[in-house]
Amino acid sequence: MMQDTQGSERKFSITGHGYSFNMAGRIGLTIILFWAVIAIIAPWIIPYPPGKIVDWDYFGPISESYWMGTDYLGRDILSRVLMGARYTVGISLAGVTLACSGGIVLGMIAAVIGGWFDTILSRLLDAFNGIPSLLFGLVVVAAVGSSIPVLVLTLAAIYLPGSYRFARALAVNVNTMDFVTVARARGEQTGYLIRTEIFPNILGPVLADLGLRFVFIVLVLSGLSFLGIGVQPPHADWGGLVRENIEGLSLGAPAVIFPCIAIASLTISVNMFIDNLPQKIRDRSN
Amino acid sequence: MHRSSHTWLLVAHRLGIALITLIIVSFAVFFATELLPGDVAEILLGQAATPDAVAGLRDAMGLNEPALSRFLSWLGGLATGDMGRSYVNDISVADLIGRRLSNSLRLAGVVTVICVPFALTCGIAAAMWQDSLLDRLVSILTISVISIPEFMVATLAVLVFAVWLDWLPALSYGADASNFAALLKAYAMPVITLTCVVSAQMIRMTRAAVIETIKTPYVEMALLKGASRRRMVLHHALPNALGPIANAVALSLSYLVGGVIIVETVFNYPGVAKLMVDAVATRDLPLIQSCAMVFCVSYLSLITLADVIATLSNPRLRK
Numbered sequence: 341m342m343q344d345t346q347g348s349e350r351k352f353s354i355t356g357h358g359y360s361f362n363m364a365g366r367i368g369l370t371i372i373l374f375w376a377v378i379a380i381i382a383p384w385i386i387p388y389p390p391g392k393i394v395d396w397d398y399f400g401p402i403s404e405s406y407w408m409g410t411d412y413l414g415r416d417i418l419s420r421v422l423m424g425a426r427y428t429v430g431i432s433l434a435g436v437t438l439a440c441s442g443g444i445v446l447g448m449i450a451a452v453i454g455g456w457f458d459t460i461l462s463r464l465l466d467a468f469n470g471i472p473s474l475l476f477g478l479v480v481v482a483a484v485g486s487s488i489p490v491l492v493l494t495l496a497a498i499y500l501p502g503s504y505r506f507a508r509a510l511a512v513n514v515n516t517m518d519f520v521t522v523a524r525a526r527g528e529q530t531g532y533l534i535r536t537e538i539f540p541n542i543l544g545p546v547l548a549d550l551g552l553r554f555v556f557i558v559l560v561l562s563g564l565s566f567l568g569i570g571v572q573p574p575h576a577d578w579g580g581l582v583r584e585n586i587e588g589l590s591l592g593a594p595a596v597i598f599p600c601i602a603i604a605s606l607t608i609s610v611n612m613f614i615d616n617l618p619q620k621i622r623d624r625s626n
Numbered sequence: 627m628h629r630s631s632h633t634w635l636l637v638a639h640r641l642g643i644a645l646i647t648l649i650i651v652s653f654a655v656f657f658a659t660e661l662l663p664g665d666v667a668e669i670l671l672g673q674a675a676t677p678d679a680v681a682g683l684r685d686a687m688g689l690n691e692p693a694l695s696r697f698l699s700w701l702g703g704l705a706t707g708d709m710g711r712s713y714v715n716d717i718s719v720a721d722l723i724g725r726r727l728s729n730s731l732r733l734a735g736v737v738t739v740i741c742v743p744f745a746l747t748c749g750i751a752a753a754m755w756q757d758s759l760l761d762r763l764v765s766i767l768t769i770s771v772i773s774i775p776e777f778m779v780a781t782l783a784v785l786v787f788a789v790w791l792d793w794l795p796a797l798s799y800g801a802d803a804s805n806f807a808a809l810l811k812a813y814a815m816p817v818i819t820l821t822c823v824v825s826a827q828m829i830r831m832t833r834a835a836v837i838e839t840i841k842t843p844y845v846e847m848a849l850l851k852g853a854s855r856r857r858m859v860l861h862h863a864l865p866n867a868l869g870p871i872a873n874a875v876a877l878s879l880s881y882l883v884g885g886v887i888i889v890e891t892v893f894n895y896p897g898v899a900k901l902m903v904d905a906v907a908t909r910d911l912p913l914i915q916s917c918a919m920v921f922c923v924s925y926l927s928l929i930t931l932a933d934v935i936a937t938l939s940n941p942r943l944r945k
Contacts, residue, residue, distance in 0.1 A: 463646070464650065467654075470647045470650075470926045470929065471651055471655075472880075472883045472922070474887050475918055475921050478902065478903070478914075478918070479658050479659060479914060480658050482659065482906040482911075482914050483658050483660075555773060559775045562777070563884075563887075563888055566775065567887070569906060582778070586781075586892075590784070592789045596781065600774075600781055603774065603778065604773065604774045604778065607774060611772075
């Protein structure tokens with residue numbers, strides 16, 4: 341939906357196989373990997389326990405012992421941001437994996453089988469696209485109560501229809517190709533067609549779509565936490581950290597600025613990475 | 627512009643789909659809130675309630691009837707404007723929403739009036755001088771705004787205008803709108819935030835729509851016969867891009883729905899979204915359902931409008 345925004349002339353590719361990344365893409369990838377590593381090793385590198393009140397002052401400034409200042413209770417923000425990465429990255433990753441694997445499998449099945457199955461499934465899932473995502477989250481969490489499994493499933497449910505639509509559109513194109521017709525004439529089953537004929541041919545664009553959807557999920561999760569119905573205290577993801585410390589905003593406290601920077605660095609770098617994916621991966625569909 | 631009956635058939639088809647979608651959406655909203663765990667009667671009466679009292683209240687509220695019939699009567703109530711009563715303070719939900727709706731609509735209206743001319747100018751300019759410094763700058767700015775959560779745009783706006791420049795109050799919505807300056811101050815921050823969020827989407831889509839048209843052979847022809855780039859875009863491309871642009875405008879405005887939920891909460895603005903977020907905190911289900919439907923209906927109308935405009939403006943469907 342948002343391709344072709346970058347000029348192709350400013351590519352700094354070094355190796356010429358068409359799979360190399362340009363500068364912006366590499367910076368994006370580095371930041372993504374950085375946060376992924378942090379999410380894994382956070383418990384071992386945090387300077388203070390995230391729940392411990394370490395400073396008598398609240399909304400403390402940046403200092404040598406508290407690199408990102410302290411929060412509204414005097415807890416160390418650096419430790420809380422590092423631990424927050426686990427929630428933000430972990431929940432979003434689980435959500436996007438569920439949403440996209442479900443969407444892609446259903447999309448390919450619908451494209452291969454066609455007929456009534458396709459029509460009804462498409463209509464139904466399109467209808468769910470008619471609910472604004474943040475609102476969907478609000479309603480479900482209001483009813484069920486907030487917990488991490490509920491958040492993951494809700495986020496997956498919100499973005500499954502979009503992923504289905506995208507994968508189905510790609511699969512329908514591949515489905516009309518000769519090699520699929522040949523395979524069908526050979527008498528192959530639906531499962532084989534999906535696995536061997538369709539899936540490898542839509543993989544590139546589908547992965548790019550997965551990245552974009554990851555950004556949307558991070559944004560909605562942060563939004564839900566910001567509204568107070570995401571990850572529940574005493575734990576906090578990055579959106580929750582902003583909510584906790586929003587009072588410090590009028591003081592210009594670092595406690596509210598750093599979680600914001602963390603979210604932005606992750607989402608912007610994923611977008612940068614996707615926008616600068618090698619043409620070969622992105623345009624497989626054409 | 628004379629249109630064939632085929633076009634109107636397509637539009638009618640699209641409206642029909644919107645109606646079916648609306649029914650499925652209301653079904654989803656109703657069952658998400660009604661059928662999931664947490665018995666309403668028990669919540670209302672609290673922990674000290676006797677089983678008899680709970681059973682009595684369930685009976686009185688009609689909770690023992692089959693879910694489907696409750697859904698139908700709820701839907702019927704919605705259609706006739708009877709949205710039930712709030713669990714928390716027993717005020718009619720229609721009254722509660724009615725008071726807040728005008729506030730939200732005013733906010734959305736002001737944002738739209740500012741946003742549309744601004745975004746169209748930026749989008750068309752960026753497309754006209756594609757790959758120029760201006761275009762790069764606009765692209766970077768819009769993708770940054772799209773990549774970050776709405777509450778962060780709000781946070782940045784507060785930091786810039788309230789903390790550093792000290793022009794506007796930070797997070798409070800002053801109830802006194804005694805004079806024009808106070809009114810302006812109260813509205814400024816929510817409007818600035820929402821305008822940023824919605825314009826970013828609108829600029830990107832407008833730019834894409836114009837560039838799509840510039841790529842067509844007849845616009846290339848105009849360039850080849852010697853028209854300036856400016857003339858090529860404004861006289862040849864733009865009239866043909868009007869449909870896609872109108873489509874982009876309606877689609878971007880649907881981002882208001884998500885944005886308004888965050889912005890009203892951040893700035894304590896007394897609109898429907900704030901009402902709904904507060905209702906979530908108190909688990910006031912009738913209020914949540916009705917607010918959700920207000921948002922779904924506005925969202926669906928904008929999306930449908932965008933599709934209808936796209937259909938009507940497609941010259942291939944004109945006879």
